[in-house]
Amino acid sequence: MSLQVIKKFRTRELTAVLKTKRLQLAEKAPAVPNPFIPRLNPESGRWAPPKYSLRQQADLVKHAKVSNTLHLLPPGPKLALSELQAVARPESDIEPWSQAIVWEGEVKEKKVAGADIGNRLYAGRKRMFKGHKWERTLQKRTTKRKWLMRGMKARIMRFKTTYKRRRPSPLAPARVTGKAPKLPF
Structure with missing residues (x-):
């Protein structure tokens, strides 16, 4: 089930790229726009929102962790670049949907106070602001x-x-x- 979700995501995102750049696939990994981050439209100068919401990104990351295919997802707000680099990648990817891809766009990681100790909500606060x-x-x-x-x-x-x-x-x-x-x- 989880592997199918990741496969469906990859095929949906890479269909156009795999058709147009099939010859380049053997030589080097094609560059694909990252669907997890907002993009600047060069014509209008406006920002387009990410293709996948934060909830959808979180679901994809959960499925990828279960199916051990975390390396196939692009980096984003729910999956840091450091997490992706720590994941071991398999040496041979036979199927076209599991080929190595270079994702375009820069992911800015936010430094959240208290994330390292597991207390993000009340980090840096004098008193708690919720509760009875x-x-x-x-x-x-x-x-x-x-x-x-x-x-x-x-x-x-x-x-x-x-x-x-x-x-x-x-x-x-x-x-x-x-x-x-x-x-x-």
Whole structure:
């Protein structure tokens, strides 16, 4: 299945090139426009978007990794040039769709902060900007809780002694004040 996807991609992209440049194929690899990167139209001066979207590129890269044909794909945003160079290429390619091709166009690799450690989302940020409110305030609450728990024994003893002092003794005579108690209404 994965090999068929890669074969279909290659034949679709190389059909015109293989027909017109069949004689040159034996001598050197033909240059083909890279469908993974945007191209500048020389006539209008406008940029045309890539032929394959980032999602389609990612799917092709996944299929190529499964079928061990990563060397047949052009470099792009989802497949860095360094990854392609690290892949071992087979020595003999018998089929015309698996011939060596030179892809035209320059792929600019973006340097993403935190990609080397696997934390691209929050690299270089002081605090996280997503999540539930309880997740964002969790650290502050735990530090406050730890601080309060340090003096908890003294706080409990203070409360118990204060409560004992307020409570009237059942054996002591009742205090009589000169005024009658006020009614709440």
